[in-house]
Amino acid sequence: MIQSLERALMILKCFEAKEELGVTEISKEVALHKSTTFNLITSLEKLGLLEKTKDEKKYRLGLELFRLGTLVNASVRTVTRPYLEQLSESYLETVNLVKRNDLDVVYLEKLESPHSMRIGTKEGQQFPLYCTAVGKAIMATLDDDEVMDILDKTLFKQYTKYTLITKEEVMAQIQLVRHQGYAEDIQEFEEGLTCVAVAIRNHYGKAEYAISVSGPSTRMKKDFRSKISNTLVEVSKEISRRIGY
């Protein structure tokens, strides 16, 4: 493991918590000598991964990082986009594309509902597999031992009174998802938020990605969810095919 690279990334990650930081501030945060930190920061700036603020006193994340970020999984996102737009138009709720990241899912693409009642998540944010519809949809495509592996490593947290917080409960849900062909999250992660999801399978049958439709539980009644899940299953097949799996 290249030390300076690891340290450089530690520095970049400091900006998750705060948008602008100075040299000393960063050096304390990453527990490195001020001059080492300064050296790393200067290099990061020359490379465009950091930039100085207009007053020259602090640093923030640079455009090069943004540009590289837009290239990540570009083809999957491009292929999926029109289907998400179609789903958004059909159901007028928020639609998402996520990718598994170890024990979590990361939101890759998101089209907000045109309704005023919005959902707070943004692209780049991540949430646990076990308490999201997308997460359960992805896990359902894996082998039982892989799922157990995940759940063994998972730190369960009772987000709402509906959150499943034991391996057994989640495992039972996974079975249901496999049977149904789609997953639901009815207020398991956030009170009043309901979500329907399907996995996008690769040619091993496993899923790295999933798509979902989410909205306030008041609108996401059973028959509406049923319509959505039917469409999602079809769309998932289409996307899987298009991605070349």
Next chain:
Amino acid sequence: MIQSLERALMILKCFEAKEELGVTEISKEVALHKSTTFNLITSLEKLGLLEKTKDEKKYRLGLELFRLGTLVNASVRTVTRPYLEQLSESYLETVNLVKRNDLDVVYLEKLESPHSMRIGTKEGQQFPLYCTAVGKAIMATLDDDEVMDILDKTLFKQYTKYTLITKEEVMAQIQLVRHQGYAEDIQEFEEGLTCVAVAIRNHYGKAEYAISVSGPSTRMKKDFRSKISNTLVEVSKEISRRIGY
């Protein structure tokens, strides 16, 4: 300048051209020894900046890069977003937020027109200052010598028959933009594409950002553009204020 960092970024940039690459392929591209490249790649993978493809044979950009990318200029994008949505609803054309990057502008945020006739640009792409409305809007807020600096370094290219390809022509346009308070690009960059833009000023009066409305020249007639520019000027003031300039 930390060598391994510089080299690591060279490797990441290889993925601008191709989404998936192997070790040897990359080592040739960056002109480094295969084992050095391997070492760098392995570290990048452990850090989540690269990931192995499912078949374990190639590498692609990793989720960590995506996550960091979403944090770049987050506050500006968050503040601007609702205004862009409002503009999109009002005029039903594509709206953009860009940031200056040396001689170019980078698209930070983009809401596609609901019309079927779409514009090909995506977030993260960059285009020259001199032949875009957003670029001219930004330059118009700078001092004359700063603009000359930019134009001296610029390599002009005749994208269309309307493209301005001399410093003098562009300078004259800049004067017009300053007088009008907004900038236009009428098929200067792409045949049939017209764009109206205003700069977002910081508290030095200079602009790092700009917003624009763009659409097919057939729809972007003079009186329509005039309506748009009036709104843009107002919106720009609002955003500048909200950003805290």
Next chain:
DNA sequence: ATACATTGTACTATAATATGGAATAACTAT
């Protein structure tokens, strides 16, 4: 107005690190 912190930045010797050579192992293609 003066002294005291605290900031960012420059320089340098040293030790630790990344480097690239050589060699091997795992695949592909012929």
Next chain:
DNA sequence: ATAGTTATTCCATATTATAGTACAATGTAT
């Protein structure tokens, strides 16, 4: 079966990043 790829490991060496010290430029408190 064989040759030519590929990815990967190991290791000695020299280069490189490191952290200590020092300083200058701010900002803050007295």
